[in-house]
Amino acid sequence: MTIKLKNDKDIAKMRVAGRLAAEVLAMIREHVVPGVSTEELDRRCNEYIRKVQKATPANVGYHGFPKTLCTSINGVVCHGIPSDKEILQDGDIVNIDVTVIKDGWHGDTSRMYYAGTPSPEAKKLVDTTYEAMMAGIRAVRPGARLGDVGHAIQKLAEGAGFSVVRDYCGHGIGRVYHEEPQVLHYGRPNTGLLLKEGMTFTVEPMINAGADDVICLEDGWTVKTRDGSLSAQWEHMIVVTRNGFEILTPWPDQN
Secondary structure, three states: OOOOOHHHHHHHHHHHHHHHHHHHHHHHHHHHHOOOEHHHHHHHHHHHHHHOOOOEOOEEEEEEOOOEEEEEEOEEOOOOOOOOOOOOOEEEEEEEEEEEEEEEEEEEEEEEEEEOOHHHHHHHHHHHHHHHHHHHHHHHHHHHHHHHHHHHHHHHHHOOOOEEEOOEEEEEEOOOOOOEEEOOOOOOOOOOOOOOOOOEEEEEEEEOOOEEEEOOOOOOOOOOHHHHHHHHEEEEEEEEEOOEEEEEOOHHHHO
């Protein structure tokens, strides 16, 4: 496993790309409402990235993926493809995942949105998934191990009665969209890769209200819960710093 450590100049570039990705998700927030199509959300984000940010939407054409965003609604775990036939309904929960490229560097983040008013179960799942992501991120520091990150996520999610998706994980990132290491969202303390200053990767747990089993649809992208239960995901891109971590994708509209 070859891990590419980033220097200060690299990290500065990644801060810019990460900030842009976060700004896309802040911009689209007011448009995530009942009655809107996921195609419309995708179009708005594509135009914003290209025309306002003067950046490149990384997902378009990536291994054949056709859109700017991944829009994953309710029981869709990840990689949902925006469509003009997919209309948000009151009570839907939706993950929007975006990656931009600026000056050759990737910025990757995702967050959850409510279309209208969510059910109490859905809100608990969304809130718990965010807390689990942050628990994993807070475990990051030089000398810790990836198993510590995964364990922190798993402990919080399962403690709330939810399950952690095993089939998909976080990843190293930089000039390359997906590079080593793989970042599992479950694990045992004191196991896995030793973390070092300059490592950059995503922490992006997918948490299901039911079982962790998933299925991939015939489009080759859309992943759903096998039992039809709700799923939620949040994602930040981080760098291991001398004393801990830095979130490279801070959301500008979050207090």
